[in-house]
Every structure is written in structure tokens, then in C-alpha cells.
Amino acid sequence: xxxxxxxxxxxxxxxxxxxxxxxxxxxxxxxxxxxxxxxxxxxxxxxxxxxxxxxxxxxxxxxxxxxxxxxxxxxxxxxxxxxxxxxxxxxxxxxxxxxxxxxxxxxxxxxxxxxxxxxxxxxxxxxxxxxxxxxxxxxxxxxxxxxxxxxxxxxxxxxxxxxxxxxxxx
Amino acid sequence: xxxxxxxxxxxxxxxxxxxxxxxxxxxxxxxxxxxxxxxxxxxxxxxxxxxxxxxxxxxxxxxxxxxxxxxxxxxxxxxxxxxxxxxxxxxxxxxx
Numbered sequence: 643x644x645x646x647x648x649x650x651x652x653x654x655x656x657x658x659x660x661x662x663x664x665x666x667x668x669x670x671x672x673x674x675x676x677x678x679x680x681x682x683x684x685x686x687x688x689x690x691x692x693x694x695x696x697x698x699x700x701x702x703x704x705x706x707x708x709x710x711x712x713x714x715x716x717x718x719x720x721x722x723x724x725x726x727x728x729x730x731x732x733x734x735x736x737x738x739x740x741x742x743x744x745x746x747x748x749x750x751x752x753x754x755x756x757x758x759x760x761x762x763x764x765x766x767x768x769x770x771x772x773x774x775x776x777x778x779x780x781x782x783x784x785x786x787x788x789x790x791x792x793x794x795x796x797x798x799x800x801x802x803x804x805x806x807x808x809x810x811x812x
Numbered sequence: 813x814x815x816x817x818x819x820x821x822x823x824x825x826x827x828x829x830x831x832x833x834x835x836x837x838x839x840x841x842x843x844x845x846x847x848x849x850x851x852x853x854x855x856x857x858x859x860x861x862x863x864x865x866x867x868x869x870x871x872x873x874x875x876x877x878x879x880x881x882x883x884x885x886x887x888x889x890x891x892x893x894x895x896x897x898x899x900x901x902x903x904x905x906x907x908x
Contacts, residue, residue, distance in 0.1 A: 645839075652835050661824045674834070681838045682845065736824075744825040752816060753824075760821075775821040810817045 643688040652681060655698070658776055659705050665772045666709045666765075667716075668757060670736045676712055680705045702776065703786045706769055713765060759808040767801040770794055 659680055664673040683704050691700055733750060740746040760768055773783045780798070784791045 649835070652838070653831070656831055656834065657823045657826055660826070661822060664824060665821050678834065678838050678841065682841055685838075685842050686845075739826055739830045741825045741827045749825060752820060755816065756821060771818070772821055775818050
């Protein structure tokens with residue numbers, strides 16, 4: 643993969659990828675590292691991708707696999723009480739990274755709300771809802787997560803049911 | 813009151829400067845990965861070279877000593893000592 647093409651891919655997918663990881667993992671600092679890993683994998687393995695038209699699904703497959711593995715590891719780490727996320731510090735850090743044209747205060751309020759409601763979901767429901775928010779179809783999600791379409795539908799149904807009082811348009 | 817939509821989960825409005833900084837970091841890691849790869853490829857030849865150096869520098873083993881007559885005698889007398897109590901317990905009459 644040449645650098646110019648990678649540049650285009652990075653510009654097109656970095657924001658959605660880090661947002662997706664952040665929604666699932668819940669810590670921006672850790673999401674930043676994971677997103678870097680995702681794009682390193684994309685750069686290294688692009689040549690192996692046979693269906694180039696499925697680039698977006700492929701990138702999100704890498705992102706979701708890395709996020710799921712990370713969360714598993716973090717659960718063990720937290721169980722062993724090695725360390726935990728300092729949410730206040732995180733909030734401040736994220737606020738400084740927001741585009742100046744946007745209302746950072748408003749974003750933080752929205753972000754906190756979304757983080758709170760996402761906690762109502764199981765890990766599986768959360769990852770599927772986040773992929774849905776990225777515009778993937780049930781078929782795409784089934785291929786990204788390597789599960790049946792019926793399972794995807796069940797998780798979407800359950801997630802929507804849990805969040806119907808919190809989010810619009812579900 | 814419902815304020816937000818599912819689409820609100822889609823994108824964090826990150827600044828362009830942060831994104832280009834991240835891009836640079838990723839490139840840096842990709843390059844350092846490549847350097848590491850080169851080192852990995854070089855490992856077999858480095859290992860072979862190290863082995864040759866070790867073999868070359870290793871001192872030749874000392875040849876096994878050829879026993880002198882004295883030392884053989886010493887070992888023979890050791891064998892005798894093992895049977896000394898048996899010999900001593902045999903009465904003189906029996907030996908006659």
C-alpha cells in the first residue's frame with residue numbers, strides 16, 4: 643500500500659473507527675492506542691484483502707476484533723485491580739481534542755449521557771449497536787462479527803428495547 | 813426526554829491537528845516495525861556468524877591423558893583395597 647492511499651484511508655476512516663472503539667471500550671486514551679493498532683494492521687495487511695470493495699467492513703472487523711480482545715484483557719486486569727480508568731482526567735483530555743468549530747462543552751455532556759446509556763447494554767449488544775450506528779446492515783454486522791444474522795437481529799432488538807426511552811429514532 | 817439519536821454515536825468531532833498527529837504516530841510505528849522486520853530477517857545470518865565465532869574461539873579440548881604405569885598401579889592397588897577385609901577375614905589355616 644502506498645503512503646498516499648494510506649493517507650486517504652486514514653482520513654476517511656480514522657474518526658469513525660476511534661469513535662466506534664471509544665463507544666465500546668469507554669476510555670479515550672485506550673481507544674487511541676487501539677485505533678493506532680488498527681491502522682497499522684490495515685497498512686500491513688491491505689495486500690491480503692481480496693474484496694477491495696469491502697474495505698470499510700474489513701477495517702471495522704479489525705477494529706471490533708481488537709476491541710473485543712482488549713476488553714477481555716481489561717476485565718481480567720480490573721479484576722486483579724491493577725489499575726482503573728480515571729474518568730475525570732479522561733473527560734478533560736478529550737475536551738481538548740475536540741474540533742474548535744464544535745461546542746466542546748455540549749459534546750462532553752452528550753458524551754457522558756451516551757456513555758451512561760451504553761452501560762445498560764451487554765458487550766455483545768453494545769458492539770452490534772455501535773456497528774449499526776456506523777451504518778452497517780445486519781448482513782454486514784453478521785460477517786464482521788462472524789455470527790448469524792438471526793443473532794445480530796436479536797441483539798439489535800434487545801439493545802433498542804433497553805434504550806428506547808433514551809435515544810430517538812430507535 | 814429523548815435528546816440524542818443513534819447517529820450521535822457515529823463520530824467524535826476530533827480536531828484536524830489531533831488526527832494528523834495520530835497519522836504521524838501511526839507512520840512512525842509502521843516504519844519502526846519495518847526496521848524490526850529487517851532485524852528479524854537478519855537474525856538467521858547473525859546467528860550463524862555468532863556460531864562460527866564461538867566455534868573458532870573455543871579452545872580445543874585437552875586430549876585424554878594416557879595413563880602412566882604408576883597411575884595404573886595406583887588403580888590396581890585401589891581394587892585390592894576393596895577386597896582387603898575379605899582377605900583379612902580368611903584364616904591362615906584355610907589358606908594353607
